[in-house]
Amino acid sequence: MALLRAAAARAASRMANCAVPKLPQSLTQASSHSMPYLPVDMVFRFFPRWTRDKVRFFYWYYLVSFLLGFGFLMGYSHTPYVGDNYDHFPESPLYKWTKSSLDKTGQLEENLRVKVHHFYPQTE
Template sequence: MALLRAACRVLCAAARPKLTVAKLPQSLMMASSDSMPYLPVDMVFRFFPRWTRDKVRFFYWYYLVSFLTGLGILMGYFHTPYVGDNYDHFAETPLYLWTKSSLAKTGQLEENLRVKVHHFYPQTE
């Protein structure tokens, strides 16, 4: 009986007319208003029809150029080598200062500095 009831529900649902309209996702609806493409493809299709005659080849090169441009920006501009590698000048946060002062009050800071291994690092003195 349960199998018959399930089959009837499926058949009734298939015969019922669909009254709801499929809605696009909100992110797709807002894509034109909150995103700024690097190269507007619709303008390329409109103004450079010879470039976009073969759509598959155009999008292959478009994705390749976009990826290499993004990688170049990341590694060439955003990634500045040898910045922040000097730990003598790091920003001491309030939590760091509070922890350091509480360790100094209990005497654990001196013990930690005493047992710290220094022979891995070059001596500056």
């Protein structure tokens, strides 16, 4: 009986140490180390009439946050039509060196002669 009691006490002490899982530090200290675009706690504190209806406030908060983020990405960060004109595409020094060495040996003309052109639209 004493052996059974000792084993049960040992198992109980191990279970007491393992019972509470610890959250990652990045999750537990997220509110102290990060600043959202619009601090909601300040809105709740200084504008109580705006936050009287919590559901409506968060609906509009998420909608405005999404539109501001999408507008930032598409209006400011996204540069349209960059790299679409291959006539002025920058050529690397390795490309220029390889092309000049092929031109010196005559292989460039042979490669251009056997190149398949019927996949692409013919420009004249």
